[in-house]
Amino acid sequence: MAQLIIEVPGTKISELEKTSSVSRGDVIPVVQDEETKQADIGQISDFVKSELGSAALKDVADFATPTSVAEVSQASQMRDDAQNERIERMEYSVYLFQKNGVYKAYRTKALMLLDVSNIPVNSIVTVVDDPDNNPDINDINGEYHFDGNDFLKLENNVLGLIKSKMAQAESNSKSYTDTEIKNLENNIDVSFENLIGKFVLSSDSENIFEFKDSSGNVVLALNKKGQLVSYDEDTKRSILLTNQEDIKELQKFVDELNLNNISVLLKLLATSNSSDLYTFEDSDGNIVLRLTKNGMLRSGQIDGLHNAVDALEYLKKLSKQSDDSKLIRFEDAEKNLLGYVDKFGNWVFNGVDVLNEINELKKFKNKAQAVTALKQIAVKAPESIIQIYLTDLPNLPDAKGTTVSGKGEFHFDGQSFSCFVKLEVQGASSASYAKKNWNIAFFSDQALTKALDVKIGDLLPHDELVFKSNWIDHTNIRNAMCYRLWEQFTASRTGYPRLETEKPYIGKTGKSALQSGANGVPRLYSALLYINDEFYGIGSFGTAKKRSNYNISKNKPKEIHIGMDGWNDITNLEVTNPTLYEMKAPSTPTADTWTAISNWNAFAQLSDANFTAQADNYLDKQNAIDFMIFAEFVKCRDVVSQNSAKNFQFISYDGKKFMFMPYDMDTVFGLEWTGAVVYDDTTGSQLVWNSSSSFWRKVKATYNTDIEARYKQLRDQKIISVENIYNLSTDLFSKFSISVVELELARWPVRPSLNITSLEQILTWTKKRIAFLDTYFNYTA
Known part of the structure; x- marks a missing residue:
């Protein structure tokens, strides 16, 4: 200018x-x-x-002052900070969602806010059916992240978005693996046809597979009907080793023919002390085929095949990763499965466990055995791992309430049975886990109209059992072990009745006095599960919380069975229309039912002196003492905490005395409910707190002398001991071989507690907890 x-x-x-x-x-x-x-x-x-x-045309009032400019800048920064915080919370919420799933679901937002004191920090909760929700924008229903101060509503269908991304990643991974394996197969310079060609026949033969001696005589064959057949060259008659009706028909066939010269059959039925269960010989006495005691079928040609495969180390590694449970499959021209040999030594043809049936034949030799169709399956309590194969299932459900059907095979220490099954997710929490728990219902018909009872050992027959995946506890110990520990508690009692479930028999005669097998607590056995021939995982298989297992009638007003699904105040249970617990029985509650619960509340809220005076009218003394000691020992943080109660089963046979029965015992020995944390919380009471309203403080004050005496008995009998916890634990996880555990880790490499809990952690925690309880209950050896 x-x-x-x-x-x-x-x-x-x-x-x-x-x-x-x-x-x-x-x-x-x-x-x-x-x-x-x-x-x-x-x-x-x-x-x-x-x-x-244009600024020359403005009035002085149109220009911002330095103060107003600073205010605008501050407001802009606050908006940026809030947006960044929301993004960070959203990212963290997705992480929590993937890792822990939904902690709890509420019908309305108001109920969620009302329960805020019971919701752990950094939980994901869900509102499912708020009447004020706008369906167009879904402004209320959905998932929320609770950070301890407020609830952040997550994007709609965030779980669906997560699953979609995971499914796409899994699909891409499988596609790549399939391509690599195919390329490997094309490059393998081994002629498998040359090795097994003598076993595979042309389509015009009546047999699919034949095993011959050096003279060309057939000694063993699998025909197109799925029958395992042996031949006697003298009579030219075939011997059915497996039959579509029942393998025990073999005995009748033997008696009719009087086949005294059939060396092969005699070998099958003979007892051998060698390493082979059965051997097949030619006319010169040369062994052409051996079935070893470890379930291997061996011959010169088969051994050659094994050696060829063993030489392909890379192929072995790929084969080991296969989820298919069947080592050998027998199929017809249409690829229909006629039989198989699995990696656990089971030989199954047309649904018949051949080795098991042959062993049964060996017991009876030439005695004819009558065959009767059973309407109830009974198997002995297994000493080794249970093997479960579910097939013909569509896509698995990911929410409770949806069922799918298919077929099932169940193997118990050489005993097995097949049936039709219906599958459903078990447990609300399990639905949000990657590896879920499953209810498996049994049926004898494909239409699923005829329920089939399965009885394991001395347990009550059930038409539905549960496979527990133990998602948060990768040791697969806690749940099953604690139930066995409770059974040890009850077995150590004296007199009659010992079990809570035996109390209805008092004063009864005849049929009404017969023991049903109800034991009042789940019984779980180590198991592995295959679904559609793919390895699903290891876990526990057995009973759950069915009403019948508590010896409760279906619809008698004063026979009450309550499942504590949510957190309840044990001194103030809901009366009529409960939302925090499930009224499992009676099926139609009456005024007498609700009066019983109301009377319980009144008792639980009594002053110390009145509580003590009325305790024997409303409590079963033995049950209350044992449950208190049990809960204090394992510190079941997701079952009972001071006056709060969740998951345990609350039962009464007369509408007056109520009893506490343990259930859902995976958050014990320090493990937190998500499985992501292990607490060193070995001191302090899990139940008692210093308040006049403390229910368990009043129980302890009422029965303190008896409680201390019972604790001493359990300690002296080594039921409460590090050694007992070790024995119970090892009996469970020792059923899983290292190779099976490797399958589990390959299938589920990311588990909440994988690197924070172990048998050592459980035993270390137990030792410290017992040291505290010995003082708490005034124990002296």
Whole structure:
């Protein structure tokens, strides 16, 4: 801009007379190119406006002050911070969702806010059916992240988005693996046809597979009917080793033919002390085929095949990763499965466990055995791992309430049975886990109209059992072990009745006095599960919390069975229309039912003196003492905490005395409910707190002498001991071989407690807990 230089010879500018006004025509001097010239004020005004633009037309009030500019900047930063915080919470919530699933579901947002004191920090909760929800924008229903202060609503269908991404990743992984294995197969320079060609026949033969001696005589064959057949060359008669009706028909066939010269059959039925269960010989006495005691079928040709495969180390590694449970499959031309040999030594043809049936035949030799169709399956309590194969199942459900059907095979220490099954997710929490628990219902018909009871050992027959996946406890110990521990508690009692479930028999005779097998607590056995021939995982298989296992009638008003599904106040249970617990029995509660619960609440809230006076009327003394000691020992944090109660089963046979029965015992020995944390919480009481309203404080005060005596008995009998916990634990997990555990880790490499809990952690925690309880219950050896 040009510099303004005003020169007034002899007179200073400050001394000039001031003008009263100016107009556009007035002039002022300006210097241009070192010459002084005049310019109209109008020109100067137009020049200033052109330089300032639209700002020249604004009023002074239109311009922001420095204070207002600072306020706007601060507000903008606050918006950015809030948005970043929301994004971070959303990312963390997705992580929690994937890792822990949904902690709890509420019908309305109001119920969620009301229960805020019971919701752990950093939990994901769900509102499912709020009447004020706008379905167009879904502004209330859905998942929320609770950070301890407030609830952040997550994006709609966040779980679906997660699963979609995971499914796509899994699909891409499988596609890549299939391609690599196919390329490997194409490059293998081994002719498998040359090795096993003598076993595979042309389609015009009546047999699919034949095993011959050196003279070409067939000694063993599998025909197109799925029958395992042996031949006697003298009589030219075939011997059915497996039959579509029943393998025991073999005995009748033997008796009819009087086949005294059939060496192969005699070998099958003979007792051998060698490493082979059965051997097949040619006419010269040469062994052409051996069935070893470890379930291997061996011959020169088969051994050659084994050696060829063993040489392919890379192929062995790929084969080991296969989830298929069947080592050898026998199929017809249409690829229908006729039989198989699995990796656990089971030989199954047309649904018949051949080795098991042959062993049964060996017991009876030539005695004819009558065959009767059973309407109830009974198997002995297994000493080794249970093997479960579920097939013909569609896509597995991911939510409780949806069922799918298919077929099932169940193997118990050589005993086995097949049936039709219906599958459903078990447990609300399990539905959110990657590896779920499953209810498996049994049926004898494909239409699923005829329920089939299964009796394991001395247990009550059940038409439905549960496979517990033990997602949060990768040791697969806690749940099953604690139930066995409770059974040890009850077995150590004296007199009769010992079990809570035996109390209804008192004073009864005849049929009403017969023991049903109900034991009042789940019984779980180590098991592994295959679904559609793919390895699903290891876990526990057995009974759950069915009403019948508590010896409770279906619909008698005063025979009450309550399942504590949510957190309840044990001194103030809901009366009528409960939302925090499930009324499992009676099926139709009456006024007598609700009165019984109301009376319980009144008793539980009594003052110390009145509580003690009424305790024997409302409590079963033995049950209350044992449950208290049991809960304190294992510290079941997801079952009982001071006056809060969840998961355990609450039962009464007369509508007056109530009893506590343990259930859902995976959050014990320090493990937190998500499985992501192990607490060193070995001191302090899990039940008693210093308050006049503390229910368990009043129980302890009422029965303290008996409680201390019972604790001493359990300690002296080594039921409460590190050694007993070790024995119970190892009996469970030792059923799983290292190879099976490797399958589990390959199938589920990410588990909440994988690197934080172990047998050592459980035993260390137990030792410290017992040290505290010995003082708490005044124990002296």
